[in-house]
Amino acid sequence: MKSEEAPGVTITECASCVDERGAGAAFCEACGRPLTAARPDRADRPLDEVDQVDQHDEPRRGEGGRGEGGRGEGGRDGGGRREGGAADDRACPACGTPAAIGVDGYCGHCGMLAGRPRDHLESVAGAAAAVTDRGRRHHRNEDAVFLGGPAGGIDVVICDGVSASFDPDVASELAAETAGQLLTGSTQPLPARVAAALTAAATAVAALARTGDPRRAASNPACTVVAACVRGAEVGYGWVGDSRAYWLPASGDIVALTEDDSWAAHAIALGADPQAAWRDPKAHAITAWLGADAGPVTPRTDGFTAPGPGHLVLCSDGLWNYLAEPTTFGDTVRAHLAAAAGAPHPLLAAARSLTAFANEAGGADNITVALIPVELTPAS
Structure with missing residues (x-):
């Protein structure tokens, strides 16, 4: 762990x-x-x-095709x-x-x-949007996000640096960029495409421990990752760690697509009381990650065809920690989407307000959220 x-x-x-x-x-x-x-x-x-x-009174913002920039x-x-x-x-x-x-x-x-510019970054790609923010208690933003994709598609990657490691911000940025570029350039079926991208990201992050810096060798840079590839109504996704992905249909119940690679999730799967497991000091210890000390990394991947319109929501634990139950998470995201409906870029406004929500709730961790619309029209 x-x-x-x-x-x-x-x-x-x-x-x-x-x-x-x-x-x-x-x-x-x-x-x-x-x-x-x-x-x-x-x-x-x-x-x-x-x-x-x-x-600062105002966050520094960077807008563009990717939100993973900084250092x-x-x-x-x-x-x-x-x-x-x-x-x-x-x-x-x-x-x-x-x-x-x-x-x-x-x-x-x-x-x-x-x-640093990376303290707060915003990205848009078509109608999709992502925001990453340092939060209130961390000295730097160790999350990273890639948002891009070819015409007719959206690719998104969110990585959360493991603070106990050395250079977690470098690990997350490298993983997001590596996976994002491969997602955008690949022609494989979507789940296989995501698996290949996350495997490449794992290899890149593991190599950071072999750059000659003894601090990296002693405390391997590490991060989590969650990624998704959207082409029309087709969605492929995958993850390693405890960053999450959800499917939020226009109507109906939210679906948690990922299962945390964490001590608490493992204990609950073995029959532990969920409330007791989440109260345990070891609850958020992750059981899978990207890094030289992670051992063989096997991303968990899957895919689906959206039965109707909706939104794919990806986030780091800086947001979902305040909304751990899927139903509560879904209700909150829907409320923010509704409030942002009249904005010039509705999903960017909703991502901003969800980030503000997490900061107002305590901002104990870095916060990253991406909102991707999923339509029923086929990808061009």
């Missing part, structure tokens, strides 16, 4: 924001301050009670301090230096974090 417990290589802690980093880091990845000895008196404090400089493997230089040219004309909120914010969101003058 893969838990959210911090791996043994973490030996330093930021005294300002309590973000733990691996051995050898000189600066905090979360806020940019120099790392100091651990401050256990701050360990249990909520993030919004700790002095932060990376909070690739070159986002840090190995010592915790970043270099790079200015990415925009904002003044640093910490030192006031104008136009000092680099492409990774850090001030090139004082090193403090001013915010």
Whole structure:
């Protein structure tokens, strides 16, 4: 099982924001301050009670065919301090230096974090839409989403980085991009196409542990994945981990398409009381993931022909944790879809409002949701 417990290589802690980093880091990845000895008196404090400089009145948004952007493997230089040219004309909120914010969101003058573009991203592809957001308590967004597809089709991939691993944000971004590109370019039957894409993503993420960085080798980058391929009324989908997919028909009951690869789901399948299983501290420990330490990865895949119009909904646990029961999830999504019906882009508005709902409910994790319309007309 893969838990959210911090791996043994973490030996330093930021005294300002309590973000733990691996051995050898000189600066905090979360806020940019120099790392100091651990401050256990701050360990249990909520993030919004700790002095932060990376909070903004308005999220930074990126719109386009993909929502997985932000930072690739070159986002840090190995010592915790970043270099790079200015990415925009904002003044640093910490030192006031104008136009000092680099492409990774850090001030090139004082090193403090001013915010990353990946903190909040929005994507549209035709009528489909996706939003990914850092949430209220995490220092960075470790979720990633791909939204695209050929004419007449939509492909979507959502990945949730495993926070206990090193570089989970790199893992999720790489997995989403790898799987998404393969989905869009493949001509296989949809479930086989999804299986091949997720297998390729697993291989790519596992390779991150062999890039020569000892921190990655000691704590393998890891993530979950859920993906779907829609061509007219035909839907193929698959997953590894606890990110979810649902079919929400225009009328009728919602259908949970995925089964969590988690300790709680496994215990419930063996006969445990569901409420007791979900209260257990091990409930959210995942039993399958993408990463070098995952062992052989066999994505679970399936497909169906939509019997009528509806929506495919994919999300990370940052949303479904607040709506764990499928019926409650479906009722909530329907309410947000109805409220957004008059918006210029209804599904983007609904995805935004669902993200806001999760943040208002606590925002304890990164939040990602994708809404894909499914019609009965055949794909062209």
